[in-house]
Amino acid sequence: MKPYRVLLYYIYSPIENPEQYREEHHLLCLRLNLLGRIIVAPEGLNGTVSGLTEDCEAYMAALQADPRFAHTEFKIDESEGHAFQKLHVRVKAEIVHSDLGVDPLKQTGIHLEPEEFKQLKNDPDVVLVDMRSNYEHEVGKFKGAITFDMDNLRELPEHIAEIEHLKGSGKKIVTYCTGGIKCEKASAYLLSQGFENVYQLHGGIIKYGIESGGEDFDGECYVFDNRVTVPVNHINPVVVSTCYRCGTSTSRMINCASPVCNNHVTLCEDCGNEHIGTCSDACKEDPNLRPYNGTGYYGKQTQSYSPIQGYKSRQGQKVDVAL
Structure with a gap:
């Protein structure tokens, strides 16, 4: 069993004061040493976080202890380490940006x-x-x-x-x-x-x-963390994508090492090494090329980053949080 967990969840449940709850939620994540991305909106929560197993268990228990989020369902995966480099808890208008003008609490499939x-x-x-x-x-x-x-x-x-x-x-x-x-x-x-x-x-x-082995899901599933893609089909897996550069069969997806491009493409391991993680020869000439480490995932670089960054009191002042 791997020591870390990756949690994926959402819940549509009205939040009366999203700004205040964002603050409380950021503190909870800091106390539990979690990293990831969480969106707080008037319509509910949407999050993906990673942390040690016991910290993730405490996080799920804390969320479900709140009557507003008691029915939150978590998709749980194992990981050797954090699936994120940073912690972001943000307030947005919707937990998934759609502009579709619908309310899933009133009608959905x-x-x-x-x-x-x-x-x-x-x-x-x-x-x-x-x-x-x-x-x-x-x-x-x-x-x-x-x-x-x-x-x-x-x-x-x-x-x-x-x-x-x-x-x-x-x-x-x-x-x-x-x-x-x-x-x-x-x-x-x-x-x-x-x-x-x-x-x-x-x-x-x-x-x-x-829960069901992923039968008939061809290829791999794209995820929004350091892993980029994960296998889900444990019954009849096949590869459906090909290398962007050479055309060989591969499910290995990367972000182009050129920060100007940052294109999502499938790139086999050989082409990744040969072309230092780029999707084209033009990108390969980018003077600001990011060092390719074999994963094709590049987090935004921030000087002296700390998960406490982004936490503010309601008065707009930085707070020194005692963890």
């Missing part, structure tokens, strides 16, 4: 648990629709799923015409994403646009892999 999804996914009357960005589904997706060439969920309305033929077809539309959060709004948006029989994979690809 029918939740399918992993085992229900596993039994239903191959039904000829089921259509799987991937709600993730193009660079995510390029490295891995469910067999036969419809994908959109979009950079983020805000672009979903531009692609609705691609599935317009499903209206009134009697087909079951099953949306999916990494952890389930995008589908809460995406499925709600489909319903608002007149689609019927709309479902969503509850807990997303990650939960499906953990």
Whole structure:
């Protein structure tokens, strides 16, 4: 068993004073030595954090002890170390930026648990629709799923015409994403646009892999931390992506070592070493090229960074937190 845990979670639950709660939540993470990214919004929480097993257990218990977040579900993965380099707890307008004008607490697609999804996914009357960005589904997706060439969920309305033929077809539309959060709004948006029989994979690809083995998810799942991608299919795994430079089969995804480019691409290990983590010869000539360490993950460099940075009192003053 690995010593660290990576937690992925979200919950739609109204927060009356997001700024105040952000402050409290940042302190909690500091006390538990957690790193990661957490969004606090009037509609709820969205977070991915990493830490030692006992610290993650304490974090989950603390969150679920709050009546507002008592029903929070956590996707839990093991790790040899922190999956993040820093801690960011931020207040935003939405826990997943969509601009879709929907409220998942009022309407959303029918939740399918992993085992229900596993039994239903191959039904000829089921259509799987991937709600993730193009660079995510390029490295891995469910067999036969419809994908959109979009950079983020805000672009979903531009692609609705691609599935317009499903209206009134009697087909079951099953949306999916990494952890389930995008589908809460995406499925709600489909319903608002007149689609019927709309479902969503509850807990997303990650939960499906953990609880049901990930069958028929081809490739790997893109994640927003140091790991970049993770395997989820432990039953019939295949590789669906190819190296951006040489075309060989690989699921190894990197960010281009050129900070100007920072392109998400699949790059085999040999090309990564030969081309020092760049996606093109032009990027290779970038004078500010970042040192390639074999992972293709580059955190923003900050002088003398400390997790305490970003914590402020409600009066706007820096606080020396005694941990």
